[in-house]
Amino acid sequence: MSDSQRVKILTATESGLGQRIDNFLVRKLKGVPKSHVYKIIRTGQVRVNKKRIKPVYKINLKDEIRIPPVRIKETYKIKPGEKFLERINNSVIYEDKFLLVVNKPAGIAVHGGSGLNFGLIEAMRQLYPYHHGLELAHRLDKDTSGCLIIAKKRSFLRLLHSALREGKVHKCYLALLSGKLKQSLVKCDKTLKKDTLKSGERMVKADTAGKDSLTIFTVKQRFSQATLVEAELITGRTHQIRVHAQSLGHPVAGDSKYGDEQKNKIFRNLGLRRMFLHADKVKFPHPEKGEISLSAPLGDELVKFLAKL
Numbered sequence: 001m002s003d004s005q006r007v008k009i010l011t012a013t014e015s016g017l018g019q020r021i022d023n024f025l026v027r028k029l030k031g032v033p034k035s036h037v038y039k040i041i042r043t044g045q046v047r048v049n050k051k052r053i054k055p056v057y058k059i060n061l062k063d064e065i066r067i068p069p070v071r072i073k074e075t076y077k078i079k080p081g082e083k084f085l086e087r088i089n090n091s092v093i094y095e096d097k098f099l100l101v102v103n104k105p106a107g108i109a110v111h112g113g114s115g116l117n118f119g120l121i122e123a124m125r126q127l128y129p130y131h132h133g134l135e136l137a138h139r140l141d142k143d144t145s146g147c148l149i150i151a152k153k154r155s156f157l158r159l160l161h162s163a164l165r166e167g168k169v170h171k172c173y174l175a176l177l178s179g180k181l182k183q184s185l186v187k188c189d190k191t192l193k194k195d196t197l198k199s200g201e202r203m204v205k206a207d208t209a210g211k212d213s214l215t216i217f218t219v220k221q222r223f224s225q226a227t228l229v230e231a232e233l234i235t236g237r238t239h240q241i242r243v244h245a246q247s248l249g250h251p252v253a254g255d256s257k258y259g260d261e262q263k264n265k266i267f268r269n270l271g272l273r274r275m276f277l278h279a280d281k282v283k284f285p286h287p288e289k290g291e292i293s294l295s296a297p298l299g300d301e302l303v304k305f306l307a308k309l
Contacts, residue, residue, distance in 0.1 A: 006069055007066065007067070007068055007069060008066070008067040009064055009065070009066055009067075010028075010064070010065045010067065011062055011063070011064055011065075012059045012060065012061060012062060012063040012064075012065060013061070014061065015133070015154055016059045016154075017059060017060070017061055017154075018058055018059065018158055018161075019058065019059050019154075019157075020055065020056055020057065020058055020059075021041065021046065021048065021053055021054075021055060021056075021057045021058075021059060021065070022034075022037060022038065022041060022055035022056070023135070024059060024065075025037045025040075025041070025046065025067070026111070027135070028067065029067070029070055032070055033112070034111065034112070036070070038055060040068055040070070041053065041054070041055050042055075045066075045068040046065070046066060046067060046068065047065075047066040048063050048064065048065055048066075049063060049064050050064070050066070080118050080122060080123045080126060084123060085123055085126060085127055087105060088102065088105075088108075088120060088123040088124065088127065089127055091103045091104065091105060093147075093294065093296055094292075094294055097152065097153075098151070098152055098153055098155075098156040098286070098287055098288075099137070099149055099150060099151055099152055099153075099156055100124070100128075100134075100149075100150040100152065101147055101148065101149055101150070101282070101294050101296075102120065102124070102147075102148045102150065103145065103146060103147065103148075103296035103297065104120060104140055104144075104145055104146060104147075104148040104279075105145055105299070106142075106143055106144065106145040106274045106275070106299065107142065107143065107274065108120055108142065109142045110136055110139050110140060110142075110148065111136065120148070121134065121135070121136050121150065124150055131152050133151070133152060133153060133154055134150055134151070134152060135150065135151045135154075135157055136148075136149075136150060136151075137149040137150060137151045137156075137157055137160045137161075138160075138164065138236075140279055141239070141242075141277075143254075143255075143256075143274060143275040143277070144173075144275065144277045144278070144279060145277075145278045145279065145296070145299055145302075146173070146278045146279025146280060146296045147171075147279040147280070147281065147282040147294060147295070147296045148279070149282065149284070155287070156287060159285060159287060160284060160285070163284055163285045164236065167234070168284070168285055169282070169283070169284045169285075170232070170281075170282070170283040170284070171232070171233045171236070171279065171281070171282050172230055172231070172232050172233075172280050172281040172282075173230070173231040173232075173233070173241055173277060173278060173279050173280055174220070174228065174229075174230060174231075174276075174277075174278045174280045174298060175217075175228075175229050175231050175241060175245065175252050175276060175277050175278075176226050176227070176228050176229075176252065176253040176254075176276035176302075176306075177217075177226060177227045177228075177229055177245055177248075177250035177251065177252060177253065178225070178226055178250055178251050178252075178253055178259065178260050178263045178264075178267075179225070179226065179227070179249070179250050179263070180222060180226075180227055181217065181219055181222075181227040181229065181248070181250050183219075184218070184219045185216070185217070185218050185219070186216070186217040186248065187214065187215075187216050187217075188213075188214070188215045188216075188217065188244040188247065188248060189212070189213065189214045190206040190213065190243075190244060190247050191206065191207060191208060191209070191210035191211055191212055191213060192204050192205070192206060192207070192210040192211055192213045192237045192238075192239075192240060192243055192244075193205055193206075193207035193209055193210030193211070194210075194238060202238070203257070204237070204238050204239040204240075204242075204243045205243065206243060206244075206247045211235075211237060212235065213235045213237045213240055213244070214234035214235050215231055215232065215233060215234065215235075215240055215241055215244045216231070216232040216234065217229045217230070217231050217244075217245075217248075218230045218232070221306075223309040224309075225263070225266065225309070226253055226267075226309060227250065228306065230280070231244075231245075239257075239258070241277065242255055242257070242258045242277070243258060245258075246258040246259070251263075252275055252276060252277050253267050253272060253275070253276040254267055254268075254272050254273075254274055254275040254276050255275045255277070256275070259275075270305065270308055270309070271304070271305050271308055272305050273301065274301070274302075276302060276305070278296070278298055278299070278302065279296065280295060280296060280298070281293065281294070281295045281296075282294055
């Protein structure tokens with residue numbers, strides 16, 4: 001019987017302290033789709049100290065974690081190709097002993113799962129095999145490009161997560177909004193609520209029953225059919241910029257989920273082949289340097305599209 005077909009009982013050590021159980025299992029069960037990881041948690045097959053837990057459960061020292069038998073299909077073991085790896089490697093804009101920052105290309109998911117064999121983090125682990133603890137410090141939507149922080153050390157990951165909770169991580173995006181935004185500065189504080197459609201697709205909507213959210217939009221440049229803005233995230237809700245922009249009546253150009261289909265068609269005819277949302281700047285605490293501020297250059301395809309406008 002292989003290891004994947006046996007029940008495993010693991011005792012949590014310092015390296016797992018404070019980590020969410022879902023992230024812990026994704027790391028331990030390499031090659032298993034994330035959707036299946038959530039399924040074995042949801043159905044109670046994963047137990048901590050002989051009790052059922054939720055995906056957000058944070059691991060404590062000496063927790064006994066039961067992991068059920070899991071079969072890893074060969075199709076799950078497909079690895080990124082050389083061209084994909086080269087593209088990701090060329091996207092690294094900063095590295096030190098604690099972290100890496102990647103200018104994530106649009107169209108690439110940050111991790112595998114939901115029908116994807118691999119994502120950016122799997123590629124990074126293949127590129128940096130000598131760093132065994134590479135973890136996503138946060139996430140970006142598949143169609144969003146820009147600054148993505150990857151932790152090399154658990155200590156830095158805990159530091160950044162703490163800073164995120166305390167509002168000490170500053171993120172600014174560049175977004176092209178449909179239509180002309182009249183005000184030069186707009187503070188959108190509509191509360192946001194997650195929703196799931198019958199199809200299983202995750203959606204977010206402005207709803208008074210949702211969570212507090214705040215995005216500050218500052219106009220950078222106006223065009224005849226669109227407005228380029230800097231969007232500063234004060235909170236970090238799922239799809240926050242996209243839903244706040246939609247709620248203002250100026251959805252992000254090229255956004256197939258929350259955008260305007262007719263306007264997106266016009267933008268496509270002008271050459272926009274993706275959503276115009278880019279994580280431009282990030283500033284965060286650093287264990288040795290105090291604070292780091294980084295910027296990811298806008299992709300050539302977006303620069304050329306702005307020139308056409």
